[in-house]
Amino acid sequence: MKIVSAQLRNFRNHTDTELEFKAATNVLLGENGQGKTNVLEALSYLCLTKSFYATNDSTVIQQGKEFFDVRGTFLLDHGTESQIRVVYDASLNRRRYFVGKQEVETFSSVIGKYPIVILSPENSSITFGMPADRRKFVDMVISQSSKVYVDDMLEYRRTLRQRNKILIDAARKKMLTAADETSLAPWTESLVVRGSKIILKRAHFLQEFAPYVSNAYASIVDDNEVPAIDYEPQIACSPKDTVAEIEERYRRTLEEKRNDEIRTGSTLVGPHRDEIAFSLNGLHLRTFSSQGQHKTFLIGLKIAEFFYLKERCNETPVFLLDDVFSELDERRSTRLVGFIENLAQTFITTTSENVFHNALLWGGEKQKIFIRYGAAVSEKEMTTA
Numbered sequence: 001m002k003i004v005s006a007q008l009r010n011f012r013n014h015t016d017t018e019l020e021f022k023a024a025t026n027v028l029l030g031e032n033g034q035g036k037t038n039v040l041e042a043l044s045y046l047c048l049t050k051s052f053y054a055t056n057d058s059t060v061i062q063q064g065k066e067f068f069d070v071r072g073t074f075l076l077d078h079g080t081e082s083q084i085r086v087v088y089d090a091s092l093n094r095r096r097y098f099v100g101k102q103e104v105e106t107f108s109s110v111i112g113k114y115p116i117v118i119l120s121p122e123n124s125s126i127t128f129g130m131p132a133d134r135r136k137f138v139d140m141v142i143s144q145s146s147k148v149y150v151d152d153m154l155e156y157r158r159t160l161r162q163r164n165k166i167l168i169d170a171a172r173k174k175m176l177t178a179a180d181e182t183s184l185a186p187w188t189e190s191l192v193v194r195g196s197k198i199i200l201k202r203a204h205f206l207q208e209f210a211p212y213v214s215n216a217y218a219s220i221v222d223d224n225e226v227p228a229i230d231y232e233p234q235i236a237c238s239p240k241d242t243v244a245e246i247e248e249r250y251r252r253t254l255e256e257k258r259n260d261e262i263r264t265g266s267t268l269v270g271p272h273r274d275e276i277a278f279s280l281n282g283l284h285l286r287t288f289s290s291q292g293q294h295k296t297f298l299i300g301l302k303i304a305e306f307f308y309l310k311e312r313c314n315e316t317p318v319f320l321l322d323d324v325f326s327e328l329d330e331r332r333s334t335r336l337v338g339f340i341e342n343l344a345q346t347f348i349t350t351t352s353e354n355v356f357h358n359a360l361l362w363g364g365e366k367q368k369i370f371i372r373y374g375a376a377v378s379e380k381e382m383t384t385a
C-alpha cells in the first residue's frame with residue numbers, strides 16, 4: 001500500500017494542509033513544535049481509524065474549531081485506489097470514517113486493510129517499561145491482523161470493568177453478599193471465556209512471531225546476539241493447549257483467588273496481568289541490556305511487525321518513523337535507512353537532515369517536505385524569518 005496524498009483540516013496545528021507523497025521515502029523536516037508528528041498522527045487516523053498516541057479526539061481537534069477532517073488517497077498493492085476520510089464533530093463528540101462515499105459503521109471492519117508500522121519515541125516503553133507496555137504492543141500487532149481478537153479484547157475489558165465494580169463494592173462491605181454472588185457469576189464466566197481465547201491467541205501469535213524477530217534482528221545487527229520472546233501468562237498455557245483446557249485452569253485459579261479478590265476489590269487473574277519477556281542471548285533485556293541494545297531490539301520488533309503484517313494482511317504496511325534517527329549512531333542509521341527504504345513507503349520526521357549522514361540520495365521517489373507553523377512550505381520559506 002502507498003499513501004498518495006493527504007489533506008488535514010483543523011487537525012492540531014494544521015488548519016489546511018495538503019500533502020502529496022512519493023512512493024518511497026518522505027522526510028518531514030522542520031523545527032521543534034512545527035507539526036511534523038501531527039502529520040504522522042493524521043496518517044494513523046486514516047489507517048487505523050484512530051490516533052497512534054492521543055486517546056481523545058478532543059485534544060486533536062484544533063483549539064476553538066468545531067470539527068477536524070482528514071482525507072487521504074491510498075493505492076493498494078493490487079492496484080485499486082481508495083479515498084479515506086475521517087471526520088470528527090466536536091459538538092456531537094463523534095468520529096466518522098468513510099471509505100469512498102460509504103460510511104464505515106464498525107471501526108473493527110477496517111482492521112488489517114491499511115496496515116501501518118509506527119516507530120516513535122514513546123515506543124521505548126515497549127522494552128524499558130512495564131508489562132502493560134509490552135502487552136499493548138502485542139495486542140496492537142494482533143489487532144491489526146485479527147478482528148476476532150479485537151472483539152474479544154473489547155468484551156474482555158468491558159467484563160473486567162463490570163466485574164471490578166462488583167468487587168470494589170464487596171471490598172468496601174468486606175463481604176460478597178448472595179446478590180453480589182449472583183451478579184458476579186455471568187461476568188466471571190465471560191471473563192473466563194474471552195480471557196482464555198486471548199491467552200491462547202497470544203501464545204499462538206508469539207510462537208509465530210519469534211522467527212520474524214530473529215530474522216529482523218539478523219538483518220540489522222552483525223553481532224552475535226540472539227533475541228528471544230517468552231510469553232509468561234498468569235494462567236499456564238502452551239500453544240498446543242485447547243481453549244477448554246485453559247478455561248478450566250482459569251476457573252480454578254479464580255476460585256482460589258476469590259477471597260483475595262474480595263479483599264483487594266479487583267480481578268487478580270487474567271490476560272490483563274500477563275508478562276511478555278524479552279531477552280538477548282538468554283539474558284533479560286530489562287535487567288541486563290544497554291541503551292543501544294534496547295533500541296535495536298525495538299527496531300527488530302518493528303521490522304518483524306512489518307513482515308508479519310505484510311503476510312497476514314496481504315498488504316504492504318507503510319512505515320511511520322517519528323524522530324527515530326536522532327538517537328542512532330551513524331552506522332546504525334545508515335543501515336536502517338538502507339534497509340527500510342527498500343521495503344515500503346516510509347514517512348520520517350526529523351529536525352535535521354544531518355541525521356541521515358548523506359545515506360539518502362534525494363530525487364526519484366524520495367522527497368523532503370518542509371513543515372513550518374502547521375503548514376507545508378517551500379525550502380526557501382523555511383529559511384526566511
Ligand SMILES: Nc1ncnc2c1ncn2[C@@H]1O[C@H](COP(=O)(O)OP(=O)(O)OP(=O)(O)O)[C@@H](O)[C@H]1O
Pocket residue numbers: 011012013030031032033034035036037038039059060061062063323349351
Ligand atoms: N489541538 C491542537 N490545536 C492546535 N495546536 C495544537 C494542538 N495540539 C497540538 N498543537 C500544536 O502542535 C505543535 C506540535 O506539533 P508536533 O508534535 O507535530 O511537532 P513536531 O514538528 O513533531 O515537533 P518536534 O520536533 O518537537 O517533535 C505544537 O505547536 C502544539 O502547540
Ligand SMILES: [Mg+2]
Pocket residue numbers: 036037038322323349
Ligand atoms: Mg515530533
